[in-house]
Amino acid sequence: MSSERTAIVAAPAPGSRTGKALTLSEPLVLQSGVALSPVTIAYETYGALNADKSNCVLLCHALTGDHYVAGAHPVTGKPGWWADLVGPGKMIDTERFFVVCANVLGGCMGSTGPKEFNPATGKAWGLDFPVITIRDMVKAQARLLDHLGVQQLFSVIGGSMGAMQVLEWAVRYPHRVFSAVPIAGSYRHSAQNIAFHEVGRQAIMADPDWCHGAYLEKGTVPKRGLSVARMAAHITYLSEAALHRKFGRRLQDRAALTYGFDADFQVESYLRHQGSTFVDRFDANSYLYITRAMDYFDLAAENDGVLSQAFRGTPVRFCLASFSSDWLFPTAESRAIVHALNAVAANVSFVEIDSDKGHDAFLLDEPEFHQTVQGFIDGAAAIRGLPKRAV
Amino acid sequence: MSSERTAIVAAPAPGSRTGKALTLSEPLVLQSGVALSPVTIAYETYGALNADKSNCVLLCHALTGDHYVAGAHPVTGKPGWWADLVGPGKMIDTERFFVVCANVLGGCMGSTGPKEFNPATGKAWGLDFPVITIRDMVKAQARLLDHLGVQQLFSVIGGSMGAMQVLEWAVRYPHRVFSAVPIAGSYRHSAQNIAFHEVGRQAIMADPDWCHGAYLEKGTVPKRGLSVARMAAHITYLSEAALHRKFGRRLQDRAALTYGFDADFQVESYLRHQGSTFVDRFDANSYLYITRAMDYFDLAAENDGVLSQAFRGTPVRFCLASFSSDWLFPTAESRAIVHALNAVAANVSFVEIDSDKGHDAFLLDEPEFHQTVQGFIDGAAAIRGLPKRAV
Numbered sequence: 001m002s003s004e005r006t007a008i009v010a011a012p013a014p015g016s017r018t019g020k021a022l023t024l025s026e027p028l029v030l031q032s033g034v035a036l037s038p039v040t041i042a043y044e045t046y047g048a049l050n051a052d053k054s055n056c057v058l059l060c061h062a063l064t065g066d067h068y069v070a071g072a073h074p075v076t077g078k079p080g081w082w083a084d085l086v087g088p089g090k091m092i093d094t095e096r097f098f099v100v101c102a103n104v105l106g107g108c109m110g111s112t113g114p115k116e117f118n119p120a121t122g123k124a125w126g127l128d129f130p131v132i133t134i135r136d137m138v139k140a141q142a143r144l145l146d147h148l149g150v151q152q153l154f155s156v157i158g159g160s161m162g163a164m165q166v167l168e169w170a171v172r173y174p175h176r177v178f179s180a181v182p183i184a185g186s187y188r189h190s191a192q193n194i195a196f197h198e199v200g201r202q203a204i205m206a207d208p209d210w211c212h213g214a215y216l217e218k219g220t221v222p223k224r225g226l227s228v229a230r231m232a233a234h235i236t237y238l239s240e241a242a243l244h245r246k247f248g249r250r251l252q253d254r255a256a257l258t259y260g261f262d263a264d265f266q267v268e269s270y271l272r273h274q275g276s277t278f279v280d281r282f283d284a285n286s287y288l289y290i291t292r293a294m295d296y297f298d299l300a301a302e303n304d305g306v307l308s309q310a311f312r313g314t315p316v317r318f319c320l321a322s323f324s325s326d327w328l329f330p331t332a333e334s335r336a337i338v339h340a341l342n343a344v345a346a347n348v349s350f351v352e353i354d355s356d357k358g359h360d361a362f363l364l365d366e367p368e369f370h371q372t373v374q375g376f377i378d379g380a381a382a383i384r385g386l387p388k389r390a391v
Numbered sequence: 392m393s394s395e396r397t398a399i400v401a402a403p404a405p406g407s408r409t410g411k412a413l414t415l416s417e418p419l420v421l422q423s424g425v426a427l428s429p430v431t432i433a434y435e436t437y438g439a440l441n442a443d444k445s446n447c448v449l450l451c452h453a454l455t456g457d458h459y460v461a462g463a464h465p466v467t468g469k470p471g472w473w474a475d476l477v478g479p480g481k482m483i484d485t486e487r488f489f490v491v492c493a494n495v496l497g498g499c500m501g502s503t504g505p506k507e508f509n510p511a512t513g514k515a516w517g518l519d520f521p522v523i524t525i526r527d528m529v530k531a532q533a534r535l536l537d538h539l540g541v542q543q544l545f546s547v548i549g550g551s552m553g554a555m556q557v558l559e560w561a562v563r564y565p566h567r568v569f570s571a572v573p574i575a576g577s578y579r580h581s582a583q584n585i586a587f588h589e590v591g592r593q594a595i596m597a598d599p600d601w602c603h604g605a606y607l608e609k610g611t612v613p614k615r616g617l618s619v620a621r622m623a624a625h626i627t628y629l630s631e632a633a634l635h636r637k638f639g640r641r642l643q644d645r646a647a648l649t650y651g652f653d654a655d656f657q658v659e660s661y662l663r664h665q666g667s668t669f670v671d672r673f674d675a676n677s678y679l680y681i682t683r684a685m686d687y688f689d690l691a692a693e694n695d696g697v698l699s700q701a702f703r704g705t706p707v708r709f710c711l712a713s714f715s716s717d718w719l720f721p722t723a724e725s726r727a728i729v730h731a732l733n734a735v736a737a738n739v740s741f742v743e744i745d746s747d748k749g750h751d752a753f754l755l756d757e758p759e760f761h762q763t764v765q766g767f768i769d770g771a772a773a774i775r776g777l778p779k780r781a782v
Contacts, residue, residue: 032650127652130650131650131651131652188640189640190631190634190635190640191631191634191635191637191638191639191640191656191658192626192629192631192634192635194640194656194658194659195622195626195634195658195659195662196623196626198622198654198656198658198659198662198663199619199622199623199626199662201652202615202618202619202622202663202666203594203597203619205652206594206597206598206615206616206618206619207597208599224593224597225597227593227597228590228593228594228597228619231586231589231590231593232587232590232623235583235586235587235590238583240581240582240583240718240721243581243582243583243586244581244582244583246582247582248582249579249580249582249585249689249692257687259423259521259522260522261518261522261592261596261679261683263589264686265582265585265589265686267582267585267586267589268585268586268589271586271589271590272589272593275593288652292652295655295656296648298640301640327631327718330631
């Protein structure tokens with residue numbers, strides 16, 4: 001994998017990307033004030049835009065996700081992150097909707113980010129890449145939708161960091177969003193979540209192969225640090241109950257404890273696997289930048305701490321969902337958003353899904369969750385005047 | 392600190408220890424079957440043993456604790472881990488009780504552990520040290536009490552890993568324990584807790600300065616890896632509410648976000664401090680061995696999964712306490728022990744303390760908790776025929 005990354009740096013032509021990509025004609029002015037250029041946004045689309053361009057659904061991916069939502073992922077060969085929910089006749093029906101998903105700014109699957117080529121220096125951006133925010137990611141997506149000719153989204157949907165983007169869309173571009181579905185999200189990253197992100201960043205930066213961010217030049221990959229970061233994060237994506245159900249204290253391919261530091265327990269083996277496979281598909285510097293963007297997210301702070309001010313007068317229809325065993329973005333976080341929306345008489349529905357699968361439930365088989373979102377989409381589509389779902 | 396460690400290896404004489412130490416005259420046969428020798432147990436005592444040797448209280452320390460319970464710690468200069476609760480007139484009144492605390496086997500504050508000198512090789516044990524268990528730690532403590540002439544403990548008390556030792560004492564030596572107080576503990580380490588420990592171990596082992604465990608020989612210290620391990624663990628010791636109350640999203644000595652990877656947030660700065668100070672007082676290999684001992688702990692497994700069997704016929708009086716916001720050793724873990732004790736009609740009291748301080752509450756100012764333990768101790772002392780507390 002390190003050779004593949006080096007190859008991308010050596011030959012950063014758009015041809016190295018497997019999906020669609022848009023390179024903006026003008027710099028993107030970031031929240032930090034930096035004018036970033038060039039900016040390429042890698043994206044995928046599914047289905048077709050209708051004549052009045054009213055059927056576009058934007059999906060926003062989570063921290064380690066990307067724009068390969070449905071079908072097989074070109075790098076991992078595994079199904080896209082919402083392959084079960086996006087497709088013909090599925091919850092997000094690609095025969096009704098024009099579905100768009102973009103790799104976030106700062107990402108590592110084709111959009112401009114720290115592993116991409118910086119023409120100003122003739123090498124990979126590395127730590128020369130400016131710190132980006134959720135607002136910057138959304139701003140880039142808005143440029144992409146301009147390019148695609150979509151003035152108003154029928155819906156913007158995402159979980160986790162995707163939910164942050166959804167909320168940012170609704171706050172920043174209320175008239176470009178007909179409906180919004182933030183799932184398992186928050187209006188600001190909590191102290192505990194910042195703390196977990198900081199552990200991951202420190203793990204990466206502690207790896208000598210990180211080379212102060214210049215590992216692509218040095219021909220190394222901070223595999224150990226990134227793997228540890230992923231392991232720590234992965235625990236937070238699951239619930240204690242899910243870990244107990246999946247692994248408990250069962251031993252890994254052995255009949256008894258070995259009295260050593262091998263992975264005696266299945267849960268150890270599983271975590272190590274999560275860490276080691278992650279480094280094959282994700283860039284360490286991207287991990288730093290995207291976690292930072294999440295940490296910086298705070299819709300209340302920019303309104304003197306009053307979240308409802310962010311939504312005053314919003315025309316957007318909201319549907320929020322949380323999962324009972326999610327301790328990374330617990331129900332209380334979604335409920336705080338619902339209260340803020342209620343305070344400004346916004347159109348909002350909310351459901352807490354009873355699940356023991358933890359935060360990752362938004363990616364997993366949760367029929368009640370899917371029925372809830374399906375119902376909301378169908379209702380909103382009817383109001384928007386879109387054709388009914390084929391039954 | 393690395394020079395101090397080297398000095399201990401180069402000159403492992405008992406004189407390098409600041410407290411008391413016992414070197415066993417015979418090898419200690421470990422649960423793994425290994426006969427470990429020599430075995431030194433560093434310990435502290437407070438108060439005096441009474442004439443009939445019935446007033447001994449054994450305190451069992453947690454993962455990163457040690458035997459310096461009260462007074463100033465000789466290495467850190469800070470108060471011992473239960474300095475507020477152990478002393479004349481305090482909850483564990485050193486005018487009534489002979490209080491003993493030993494550094495656990497595998498530890499790094501004077502007891503035999505991986506950083507100590509291995510006469511068989513002429514160098515530090517490192518990874519040649521055998522994997523030890525909670526049972527081994529308790530067995531070593533029993534030898535120490537033999538040496539001190541204490542046949543039966545009035546009480547054995549400890550929180551977290553200390554609670555594991557308390558339970559092990561009650562199960563393995565029921566007639567040597569009059570009363571037992573396991574606080575914020577568990578009868579077996581959960582999958583989630585094993586997972587967090589594995590992250591810490593992988594962080595340490597990922598550090599090139601760990602040198603496959605031989606860092607003392609190489610003159611290095613795996614500071615970065617141990618620091619990351621501590622940071623990840625430290626989050627689990629606090630509650631989300633405590634982190635929010637202590638830090639929230641407040642910035643560290645700055646008026647605005649810096650759009651960089653410095654510690655913008657107080658919680659980041661705090662965690663980094665926790666990590667960097669920890670490496671000055673704790674040995675990385677000890678961290679590996681002690682976390683492993685906790686992972687291996689399972690009182691039910693050795694009774695075909697039926698925990699109550701471990702306690703059948705126990706004469707020990709139990710008092711259990713848990714904390715409502717502790718998600719590392721949640722109340723359900725203590726409750727499972729209480730149910731098992733009830734199933735064999737053992738003498739047990741239990742209280743869940745309402746606290747937002749998380750797992751660390753057992754070390755902090757929690758008056759209701761202290762009153763509960765005080766009441767139990769006073770009641771048990773009366774039954775044991777010990778003098779009443781001076782009022």
